Amino acid sequence: MLKTSYDFDQAILPAGSSLKTNILLRFRAEIAESPRRNLNLSLVIDRSGSMAGAPLHHALKAAESVVDQLEKDDILSVVVYDDEVDTVVPPQAVTNKAALKNSIHRVRAGGITNLSGGWLKGCEHVKTQLDPQKINRVLLLTDGHANMGIQDPNVLTATSGQKAELGVTTTTLGFGQGFNEDLLIGMARAASGNFYFIQSIDDATEVFSIELDSLRAVVGQNLNVTLELADGVSLVDTLSLAKVSQNDAGKTAIALGELYEGEDKLLGLSLLISSAQVGKLPVMKLHYSADVVQNDLIQSVSDTVDVFAKVGTVEEAALASTSHIILELSRLTIAKAKETALNLAEDGRHEEAEQILRVLVKDFRDRGLNENFEIAEEIDQLEYFAGRIAQKALGNAGRKELRDQSYQTMTRNRSDLVGRGVTAGDEVYAMPIVNEVGSGVELHCVREGGKLRIKVMTKGYDSTKNIQFPRAIRAEGARYVVEKLELSSERTFYRVHGNITRLTQPGEPDIFVAHSQSRSTNTGKASKGPASAADLAATDTVGESILVQCVKDGSKLRARAVSDGYEPDWNMRFPRSVREEGMLYVVDEVKTAPDGKSYIACGEIKRFVQPTITN
Structure with missing residues (x-):
């Protein structure tokens, strides 16, 4: 039911002392053909002001494509959120796809980002239909930072883990360049879900399809591994992205999450062997367990495997054939180096970060691995990121790309997820x-x-x-x-x-x-409005401008910035003549007022008209 195999990066390890080696462990659930598991799915979509225009259009089209791919026994709910949370599709069987898509079709952009409120509502909907024989999942899409509701990343990440323990897993999807990738990756990791970086707005449908393919392919969950290392063997590092802890017996416990049909779950480990004699060397006992589909039911399986290494003389090791798993281990090594380099750079240790990447490039070239196209591509990526880090110019887009590439390689074994990146250098x-x-x-x-x-x-x-x-x-x-x-x-x-x-x-x-070329320079002067909002020019795009919304505050109408990066509760100097409750505006510029705690709308003001969404 659950098969495992292992290979070292060297077919024969050289005898001697203080030997460092890498091992690749594979886990695969092999099941007889059976009907796919049904889904209990909640789509939670950010409709805040920063999603206005093309981003929301493509997100909704992607959501409609999800409906098309679901079956009548699947359960779907759809939640949208800005500062308010609305359930546009209550939990229901997917029996009337036209009606479901019509409900999604009518969603329009709104105010600021209450991410926690939308996500928790989606979790609530999944929980009401919870079924251990189904895949119970929330798909959370956002393009911005949480600026309303629960905003503490630590609280949101911990809560994501708690929800997963209760059976509700979260997958996160970051849209564009404004979201907090550390938060979304943290939530996905805590829940053993997936994370995706949707770099291009027309990429949304494809990424949703990848996640649906993954959900359909789940044949095992809660894969847990315990390492019982032999004397003289120590764990240096874990190359795969997993939850690593020490159990009550002092042994290393590793949680690897879900198993997918036809896809190996890889666990790369870096080991230090204090002494290796010629012959068969015991390395560890590998204890593993998972909940696997068996006879159309979820059943727990477990086993133990003894791991041995073949040790020869230095000459025998040098003449041994190159391990066939060298490319897979190289991918994991590259991903780990990217993660380490990014963390060092963010600690201000740019020179160390650059060196980690450049040393790895030299090692690959010295070993001739650049004759493989995939590694050659990675070498280009490593050199690019090393240069950007050295110049302290990685930037927001580069950071997201680097974090995404590292995450995908260390969690999944799919070629369509690794090496993604469309940001122009x-x-x-x-x-x-x-x-x-x-x-x-x-x-x-x-x-x-x-x-x-x-x-x-x-x-x-x-x-x-x-x-x-x-x-x-x-x-x-x-x-x-x-x-x-x-x-x-x-x-x-x-x-x-x-x-x-x-x-x-x-x-x-x-x-x-x-x-x-930058857009025309703004005069920096406070905006002046015509006699009424009806006299404003209309636009259906935001571009590099700022989205502003008019809201009721007691008896007064207030203007507030709803684009990301602005304080949502600050007052704004804004022409009273054009204020209408609920209306959205596009403003050339929003400046901080001299008091340091309010804003001034500057330049031209246009009325934002929600773009027409066509099927």
Whole structure:
């Protein structure tokens, strides 16, 4: 029912003292074909002001796509939240998909972000329909920071763990660049759920589909591993993202969460062996248990495996074939290095963080692993992030990308989740530009499954092959000219050689110059309004402006900033003539007033009109 296997990073370990080695443990639930488990699902969607326009449109379309993929025996509820929490779909069987989608379709953007209120309501709905034979899950989507209700990340994370113990698991989805990734990852980890970074607004449907595929594939839960290490063996590090603790017997206990059909759950460990003699070396007893689907029911299974290493002479170890699991261990090692480097950088130890990544790059190249395209891609990523960290310019987008890449690799074994990242490197805007290909090779940057890939456009090359290309100058839609492409030693992918320039065709607008130009400078003067709100110009986009909402406060109408990054309870100097309860406005700029505890609306004010959502 639950099978396990293991491999060391060296087929034969060298005899001697103080040996450091890595081991990869695999767990897989193998079950006879049976009907998929039904879902008890609550979608909790942020409709705060910062989601207004295209983000909310795509989030709702993604939610409607979830309805299309559910079956009549699944239970669905839908909660939306800003400062108020509304249940637009109470818990019910998915028997009338048109009605469910119509309820989602009518959602419109509102005020500030009461994340805790929306999430707890979703948990409440799942709990009312709780069934241990179903997958009981809350999918929480947000694009911003919690600025109303429970806001303490520690409290929210701990509560997520408590809800999971009661049977309600949370998956979190961060939308765009404004959310708190540490909070969302923390909540997902505490609940043994999943986390996703939706980088592009039109990526939402695909990411929701990945999560639904995962939920359908859950065949085991609560995978727990206990390590009983042999004498002379100690645990240096855990390469997979898991809950690690010491049990009452002083042994290391590791919680790995869910098992998915057809997908190995990987546990990478770094071990120190004080002394290894030639022969068969006992390393540990591995005790494991999980709740697995068996005969269409959830049943507990457990077992113990004795782990041994093969030890030979130094010469035998050197001549032994390379372990077939080296690539999988490399992925985990890279992910762990990214996590460590980010933590060091945030402690102000930028030089150490940079060195961790650069040393790893050198090690991979010295071992020839850069001849594998996936590792070659990771080397580009590591060099890019090392450079950004060295310049203390990782930025919000880079941080999210780095955290997401590390998280996905250390928790899942899916190629469509690792290495995702579509944020353009700043260097693309400063590249030299040419207007013709000449004798060079034309390349094009496209987005595939959340990843930036480079494709060859010039005839005479294999357009199906991948291209190793510097991560720092990748940007979706960009075209380049390179001097030449050369095949890797195993002829599986191309490498770029020589100078790289960006290509723009004569007469075509340069989207990257336009993107890098800032919007018109605001005068900084306080806004003045016309006679009434009806006289304001209308817009259905927010862009880089600020969203403001008018609310009733006792007998007064107050204006407040609902875009992320602003204090939601501060008063605002705002033209009284255009104030209407519940109305949303787009303002060029919001400045802090001289008193330091209120705002001033500056520049042009427009009336925000919710965009029309079409099927």
